[in-house]
Amino acid sequence: MNILVCVKRVPAPGARINITSDGQQVDTAFLGFTVSPHEECAVEQAVQLVEKHGGEVTVLTLGPAEAQEQLRTAVSTGAVKAVLVPIDTTDWDPQRTAQAIATVITELEATNGKYDLILFGNESADSCGYQVGIRAALKLDRPIVNGAKGLDIENSVAVIRRESDAGVEIYKLKTPACVGVKEGINLPRYPTMKGRLASKKVEITQSTASGEVGGLKLIMLRRPPERASNTKILGNGPEAASAVVDLLEELGVFK
């Protein structure tokens, strides 16, 4: 079973997100980068599935050259092939991204055969567009369900568990299929020594693809208004317990 996982490189901001002076991007000057959490879990799920059913995992990212770092991270945790679709540093819009990804996947499949599963993150952590996987799946003529908190393969059928307010919903898609994965589906492993070595050695395939510019255009980013807070310090150490319980009584949460 061959699985392709599409991942995105995103900054990892801490206490606040700063924006560049032109308002076009997150200021990443002092930030590290990571794989979007949903996709980190998608890679882990793919690796678990091939451990169980055989096959191999390929990771693909559309992003700047530096996104190789995220591909290598995925290889260090069990993916074996990596594909970079290089773009200039700024984000592409969702329509353009999906088109380019679908084009590259079609090319890859022309030589390697169809992937049984193509996994996406439910939404990217930074732009939160909720649509690239769905658009790409349609272009590839494959079914897709988002929000997967469980995913297994039984007799060439992808069984997807998804949470709702009422409980858990089960979906079943005949493979080849696409799935949008959410964090919590598993606990991603740490890289092994062997994985780290493999990630250094892996040859990253570069596949260029263009895509027509879509209709959603960024004007500028801004930070939401910050809630002013005058923190009331109730005390230091265990002596504060009495003041805390007074507060709990006052708020009516402790009677």
Add this chain to the structure above:
Amino acid sequence: MTVLAVVEHDRGIITTASFGVLTAARNLAKQMGAKFEALTIGANADALSEVISKYGASTIHQAHHQALIDFGPEAWGESIAQVVRKTSPQVVISSGTERGHEIIAQAAARLDLPAAMNCLEFDKDFNGTQPLKVVRARWGGSLMEESQIDAPIKLVTLANHIVEPQEELSTAPATVLAIDVDLDDSVTQSFVQDRVERVAGVTLATSPVVVSGGRGVGSAEAFAPLEELAGLLNGVVGCSRAVTNNGWRNHTDQVGQTGTRIAPDIYIACGISGAIQHWVGAMASKNILAINIDAQANIVTKAGYAVIGDLHVVVPAISAEIRRRRNL
């Protein structure tokens, strides 16, 4: 001109997010001088026309097909696409929920149109003929994006809890139009096949008290005092992503952008630094009490209340004080 609201429902039961969507669609239609219409998917939602009418929709389209007996993202998206092709609305709006995003993305892909999710504001000068400027949430709400949808038909989802639902004061009964949609095999396999209902009870999302722990707790076992405090307050335990990543607690307990969003009466954050992705899940709490050794920690500066100290002593001391006052 028309604004079309796509009503999210679960087997005929309307979701609360839909009321905000109906209200926002009506407001936008009024501003544009356009008609406000609604769409329900599946005959099991036909009865919703009564409540939808109260929000002032002039026409309600009811998409029908024998396969539409439960939720299916592709069949729903295709149904929306077909109704949109037939009625050519200027704006299509649905809820900023898992299903809402999914069906709007499905419809947009099928119509080859852009879509903007989790919109917080729409341009007050929009009259239906220009590109639509929106403000939408990025980073799960930690960052806002002003953008422009440049397309003849604008597809959007409305961020949840942004618009207060409001029925229309005087409404005429809506015209109801049944419309048979055409769904082939390519969209009918992705329906819900089975369900496991949740056992009723307080959850992280609904509990009025949440006692949450972060990396500062140090281990899975060290959550015991937090469990005890939560128990005394009839609350539940939450955690940060550092905790789930370490395998100390299950992801179902995680508060934040990629975890659960909560709005309890009090959030007690122990040994949590308050990274933006955590904060965005906790900031709707009515009160926040941070317990942290670091007086400069982000959560301490943002919280309403704080205790500076080691959670391993402060938390048990709070529990002891509660027991003392209750004579336990």
